[in-house]
Amino acid sequence: MAEKPFATVSEVLATSFTGPATRALVEQYGTPSIPEYKEKLAARILELEHDIRILKTCQNSTPSVNRLPPEVLSNIFIFLFWTMEREYREDHKVFWIRSTHVCRHWRAVALGCAALWTNFAFDMHGELMRTILPRSKNLPLSVTLKCDGATDVEALEAVLSQTTRLRCVELSPRIHPKPTQSATWFHIPRSNKRYGPVSLTAALESMGPSAPLLTTLSVSYTNFKVDESLPEGFLEVGAPALKYLKLDNFDLHWSRIPFSSTLETLHLGGAFTACPEFPAMLETLRGLPRLERLTLRAMLPDLEFDSLPGVRPVTFKKLEYLSLEDSGPAVGNFLGGIRVPKTIFIDIQFIGVEEWAQPDDSCVKRIKELWVDDPLDWTKDDIYSLQVSLRDDRNHLEFRFGGVPETLDWRYQLDPDEVHPHLTVSFPRYSHGSPNLTFLTHAQTYFDFTMLTTLHFIEDSRLAYNPLFENTFARLPNIQVISFVGCDMSGFWHIMDNDAACNAGAEPSEPSPGAMPPAAVVPFFPALQVIEMSRETFNKKRIDDIIRVLNKRPSGHRLGTLQIYDCINLDETDVARIMEGIPGIWINWDDVVTKKEVNMFDELYRNRAAFGF
Incomplete structure (x- = not known):
């Protein structure tokens, strides 16, 4: 083979x-x-x-999803873009771009859809800004960047130079996720460059004189930058559509600020190289008839309004929110030059270390006069609720007025958990005297406290140790609720324990001739029905004292409810003992049992002003 x-x-x-x-x-x-x-x-x-x-x-390209018409696919991309813009965190908003990588057709449609490339957001790097700017063609642009030491300012200049196309410009600082580290970024600049400062002056200089489409302009820094300012001639022709203007934490020249009669929100904060005279400031504000929100920080003039003959106060007919931050005298002077609606919410932050223990009540008086010209059927004179708190080492007072007309919406109603306080006042961290108590003393002179129904103490109960507390609040006839959250109640219990009306002895079965009838015995807080306690620490002696003090209140003035939430060293046995010890009381307890060892010295410190209680 x-x-x-x-x-x-x-x-x-x-x-x-x-x-x-x-x-x-x-x-x-x-x-x-x-x-x-x-x-x-x-x-x-x-x-x-x-x-x-x-x-x-x-x-x-054969599947039907890859053969969608360009106009349909463009709308899908735009919908995805705005969904992620609205719902995703900032560093994920740009991930919509990944959807354009499915096929060549999708990529071609995305590149040809100019509306997708009009937003420069978050921490977009310079190369991407330069790439997408031509893709936006001639559509309006929005710039909302978090700026830091790594920001490509030259690329930002290229975008801002398209001034006639700008619709929104928001340049804000990147905030370190751990604030304690942001203060020390300069010690290790290489690893923290993205949280370092950036100069935006050059970028602002690249803008042209007119921004006809601009509705929002916001430029701010983390800390005050004395070497940063608005360029000379900034938007000198104007921004006729501008509604929102915020310039914060850099040197402001009043004459360079692009005020527009269309403004609805104005936020200015920082020192002035060329601070305007009070009359000039008032005339500028008079030209903003649509203003709804006004914030002025550390820039109020010192000149007394009363010393300006012939100058009328500025009336803001549409103002809904007013926030002022400055020294006590400066705030008082400015308030004298304006009039606002009764529906306004006011937030005042006093700064500086001025001595407040002086008989100067002009600031409180001018708060009362702010809405004197408003014809709304609301006296806005009686205080319904007062909250005393300590936040960021600042004393805060929050006032809510009673008699709110039913025609006003839910924002003005009186549920403290749902609405913004009508008047908020905060005080310097470190100041001479007790400015919060001085302010409160003046407030009771100009406002009616007799209708006060609720008192709230949050993280701060020092007022309860001051004679002002007993003299001002203990005899008010309508206080029904007093709450303490995370603060020492010893001063309050001391006042209750030393109430003369509660220490007159047991009521006799048959009144003796000439004796005062029981109905005339009026204890402190005669209308008190509810005491709320949250984040308090209990022990046996404290429980015994609470039972003893509350049992001393005369009939007709007995406490109805004791609310206890998120407290330490309190269990079912303790709650049962309180209920048994105080007949007729109802205890609303959250059933949370938290045991914790209490340091003896901490307990002594907490009771430093208990006066032996």
Whole structure:
């Protein structure tokens, strides 16, 4: 039998599907010029890979989802963009771009949809800003960047130079996720460059004189930048559509601020190199008839309004929110120059270390006069609720007025858990005297406290140790609820324990001739029905004292409810003992049992003003 000859390379590797060009190369296997043969193979491989890519692209384009009309696909991209803009955290908002990588068709549609490339947001790097700016064509632009030491200012200049297309410009600082580290970023600048300061002056200088589409302009820094300011001639032609303007924490030149009669929100904070005269400031504000929110921080004039003959106060007919931060005298002077609606919410933050223990009540008096010209049927004279708190080492007072007309919406109603206080006042961290108590003393002169129904103490009960507390509040006829959250109640219990009306002895079964009838015995807080305690620490002695003090209240003035939430060292047995010890009381307890070892010295410190209680 004849032996079968050995197969050639072509016979082994080639098939019926092998193309002629490939078969010819296979048949040349073993030719003498190996380098030349390898070059031909490499070239042929590239040709085939190119063909494969084309075929795969055609294959990917066959599903119906990849053949959506451009106008439909563009709307889907835009919907996805705004959904992520609204619902995702800032560093994930740009992830919508990944959806354009599905196929060439999707990418081509996205690149041709100019509306997708009009927003420069979060921490967009310079290369991306330069890339997408041409894609936006001539559509309006929005710039909402978190700026830091790594911001590409030159790329930002290129965007802001399209001033006539700008619709929104918000340049704010990147805040370190751990504030304690942001204060020390300069010690390790390489690792914290993204949280370092940035100069925006050059970027603002790139803007043209007119911004006809601009509705929002916000430029702010983390800390005050004395070397940053608005450029000379900034938007000097104007921004006729501007509604929101915020300039904060850098040196402001009043004459360079682009005020517009269309403004609805104005927030200015920082020192002035050229501070305006009080009359000039008032005339500028008089030209803002649509203003709804006004914030002025550390920039109020010192000149007394009463010393300006012939100057009328500015009346803000649409103002809903007023926030002022400055020294006591400066705030008082400014309040004398304006009039606001009764529906306004006011937030005042006093700064500086001025001595407040002086008989100057002009600031409180001018608060009372702010809405004197408003014809709304609301006296806005009686205080319904007062909250005393300590936040960020600042004393806060929150006032809510009674008699709110039913025609006003829910924001003005009197549920402290749901609405913003009508008047909020905070005081310097470190100041001489007790400015909060001085302010409170003046407040009771100009406002009616007799309708006060609720008192709240949050993280601060020092007022309960001051004679002002007993003199001002203990005899008020309508206080029904007093709550303490995370603060020492010893001063309050001391006042209750030393109430003369509660220490007159047991009521006799038959009144003796000439004795005072029981109905005339009026204890402190005569209308008190509810005491709320939260984040308090209990022990046996404290429970015994609470039972003893509350049992001393005369009939007709007994406490109805004791609310206890999130407290320490209190369990079912303790609650049962209180209920048994105070007949008729109802205890609303959250059933949370938290045991904690209490340091004796901490307990002594907490009771430092208990006067032996």
